[in-house]
Amino acid sequence: MNREEIIALLKPIVITYAPPSAALDHINEESDFITDLKINSANLVDIVLDVEEKFDITIDNQSMEKMLTVKAAIDVISDKLNEK
Amino acid sequence: MEHRVVITGMGVVAPNAIGLNDFIDAIKNGVSGIEFDQQLADLQFSCQIAAKPKLKEEQISTCFSPLELRNFNSTGILYGVIAGMEAWADAGLAINGSNEPNWDYGTIFGACTSGIAKFHESIYKIDEQNVKKLGSTVVAQTMNSGISAYLGGKLGLGNQVSTNSSACCTGTESLILAFERVKYGHAVIMLAGSTSDSGPYVWGGFDAMKVCTYKHNESPKHGSRPMSNTASGFVPGSGAGAFVVESLTHALARGAKIYAEILGGNVNSGGQRGTGTMTAPSPIAVQKCIQNALTNAQIDANEVDVINGHLTATAMDALEIDNWAKALNRKGENFPLINSLKGMVGHCLAASGSIECVAAVLQIKHNFIFPNVNCEDLNPAITDLINENKIPQQMVSKQINTLVKASFGFGDINACIVFKKYHKS
Numbered sequence: 001m002n003r004e005e006i007i008a009l010l011k012p013i014v015i016t017y018a019p020p021s022a023a024l025d026h027i028n029e030e031s032d033f034i035t036d037l038k039i040n041s042a043n044l045v046d047i048v049l050d051v052e053e054k055f056d057i058t059i060d061n062q063s064m065e066k067m068l069t070v071k072a073a074i075d076v077i078s079d080k081l082n083e084k
Numbered sequence: 085m086e087h088r089v090v091i092t093g094m095g096v097v098a099p100n101a102i103g104l105n106d107f108i109d110a111i112k113n114g115v116s117g118i119e120f121d122q123q124l125a126d127l128q129f130s131c132q133i134a135a136k137p138k139l140k141e142e143q144i145s146t147c148f149s150p151l152e153l154r155n156f157n158s159t160g161i162l163y164g165v166i167a168g169m170e171a172w173a174d175a176g177l178a179i180n181g182s183n184e185p186n187w188d189y190g191t192i193f194g195a196c197t198s199g200i201a202k203f204h205e206s207i208y209k210i211d212e213q214n215v216k217k218l219g220s221t222v223v224a225q226t227m228n229s230g231i232s233a234y235l236g237g238k239l240g241l242g243n244q245v246s247t248n249s250s251a252c253c254t255g256t257e258s259l260i261l262a263f264e265r266v267k268y269g270h271a272v273i274m275l276a277g278s279t280s281d282s283g284p285y286v287w288g289g290f291d292a293m294k295v296c297t298y299k300h301n302e303s304p305k306h307g308s309r310p311m312s313n314t315a316s317g318f319v320p321g322s323g324a325g326a327f328v329v330e331s332l333t334h335a336l337a338r339g340a341k342i343y344a345e346i347l348g349g350n351v352n353s354g355g356q357r358g359t360g361t362m363t364a365p366s367p368i369a370v371q372k373c374i375q376n377a378l379t380n381a382q383i384d385a386n387e388v389d390v391i392n393g394h395l396t397a398t399a400m401d402a403l404e405i406d407n408w409a410k411a412l413n414r415k416g417e418n419f420p421l422i423n424s425l426k427g428m429v430g431h432c433l434a435a436s437g438s439i440e441c442v443a444a445v446l447q448i449k450h451n452f453i454f455p456n457v458n459c460e461d462l463n464p465a466i467t468d469l470i471n472e473n474k475i476p477q478q479m480v481s482k483q484i485n486t487l488v489k490a491s492f493g494f495g496d497i498n499a500c501i502v503f504k505k506y507h508k509s
Contacts, residue, residue, distance in 0.1 A: 016150075016151060016154070017151060042220040043151075043220055045219065045220050046154075046219050046220050049216075049217060049219060
């Protein structure tokens, strides 16, 4: 799966937890979940759960801590997919 | 300085109606909210009837966002938020849209369990070593104070935000606690109320104790029979009731409508001494609670026009009437009119006091006394104490000046509150 394919699957997950905003309309690899997309930090664990289900991967605690931006999330997903 | 305290808004999610308008019609007409419950039957409960609110999708979506409803499984929070938001809007209060909380507005909103179905779901995940999959909202949905936390956030409350818990006294107690907080000037507005989860995990323990009726699985609407000679146990129920409790000065200044004044109240316990136990009320404590409430309200027992009883439809009903008669020193023809809402909505447990107080206050505001249902065969032990005509079985149109409501709960605890019609002076 390439980065474009991953981000296409990731976007609808993120949109569920983000309030409507211009940043959300222009979501890209540089978007930060908390500062740009205004996602409640408590919901980051929900995003991870949804990602695990969508991509059929398991994300460990260390990787989870890194997943604060769209780019970092794609990196983690891509690594886990490659490990499969 | 002490403030006079009034009720300026109410909301209700009851088994026989959602919202004040439908609830007034339902209680005037003796509409039952009790139905056969397939889930209880499948689980082999003795009592297979229950009284649950029937919420529509749009009633839920006006109070909760799609994100909040994701993995949401707490009926208590659902009912409490909908009732609380209705009360707030009914009082003409806006939702705080600013970044600053409203320091003078708070809530004491009672509950005895929170999200018990969510708890059930979570326990299975934990036992399957899937704690990681719980998601972020299990704590907020299952903490007992979940309901006050949800309401505090939705309304932007900056005063006390708390949940009281005192079994079947919870609803009436929340009103008394809110009344005291406003009376002594610690808050200007308190949202009071209580909520109770639906379902087998709340009701199972009562079913096991054989305190629920098992005789009406084929006749649900006749199942809850307060004061009847064939009362055979209570029908489990759920829902929520809510009140905006406000200082009179503040209410008048903003031109709010006033439902009734809260004159006073009392909460106490029999300490499980004498004949009082975990499950049986001490008559001395019940009578003392009623008398203390009247003293606190500075009214004489002879001024009481109407009583809204606890009256659950068990063998305790006659004892309760005896306690009222002794506490007020009034019997026979001199006894006030009395009614019980539980014939229509069953026993809504933690929510019973608040749903019943909504009904009680509506009677004061709209000059009527709702009918007692399912007591065409009155218990002779009750009619030995008070005249039959004191237990109306048809709606009565009548102005009520003073109404007393009491709730009693496991733990030998009591709560009694005194309401008065508000007259502009």
